[in-house]
Amino acid sequence: MSMRLISEHGGEKLGVRPWMRFGAVGVAVTTAAAVGGRAVDADSAWYGSLRKPGWQPPSWAFGVVWTPLYATIAYAGGRALGAAGDRRRRTRPAASLAINLTLNAGWNWLFFSLRSPQAGLVGTVLIDLSNVELIHRMARTNWAAARALLPYAAWCGFATALNGSIARQNPKATAVARHSP
Template sequence: MQTAIFVAGGIALVLGALGGATSPITSWYDDLKKPRWQPPKWLFGPAWGVILACAATAAVLGWNASTGSAARTDLLIAFGVNAVFFIGWSPLFFVARRPDWAMIEWVFLWASVAAGTLVVARVSDLGGLFMVPYLAWVSFAGVLNRAIVIRNRPFAGRVAG
């Protein structure tokens, strides 16, 4: 049990660090037209910290509730696929400065969170509940991403320097 906690917690910390490192808030971002209902910039880091802690908790609860290797394999696949899409969104939005591409990638990110929620919930009701904040935040992020794209397009041809 302790191993699962350390592994899940460590992965959450690494993902949080990668997300932060690939999300430079520059004048490019500040100059984007954003909706009034966007949360303040300072909220995103703490929100992701809580969300990743919840996801790590869900992973541990799912791992500990799994009764066979097939269920654990499903958990590893679901969280591994989600990690790939989690890591992919920020570089598209902030580094490539392509919120339009990030919005397309968001579809896959959202689907991976939803699938992970279902995989965890199959073995642990409480674990499934711990995934709900992640699913809610990524859903909100998609709406925000779309609002930014609509207010600022086109992005093609803009210099990302």
């Protein structure tokens, strides 16, 4: 049996078996989450010393929010790639998703590993710009995929505001971190 399915399902042209497509995107999303997560150290003395706004959610809320957001990213990616059809038309949405996931994972390294709210802020703005492009790209192939990304984009916008507030309240956080052991 060929890897290509000749039928259409729910408006999606399936060039690859759905479980393979969703599995591949799921692995990419899980990898981004794991790579980014390795940099997070919310219990560090440096992070604890930062001034944070009163509206920052408790630390446990981030895991509660990110788990379903990562699931929707995987769903949206798998759905959009299936709707894109042939390999040539899947290249751009796949590249947009890869860039977005790289930026997503990279934010943790900018903020926590560099100990720089300012670098983290640059990272969150880049994620926001990438989200706009990714949603636009997904909408060109599948509206359901684009709509599924809206909560992710909204949370990232909130994260940008939070990161911006932390950067404003801690203008010397990076300089202090460079001289601390």
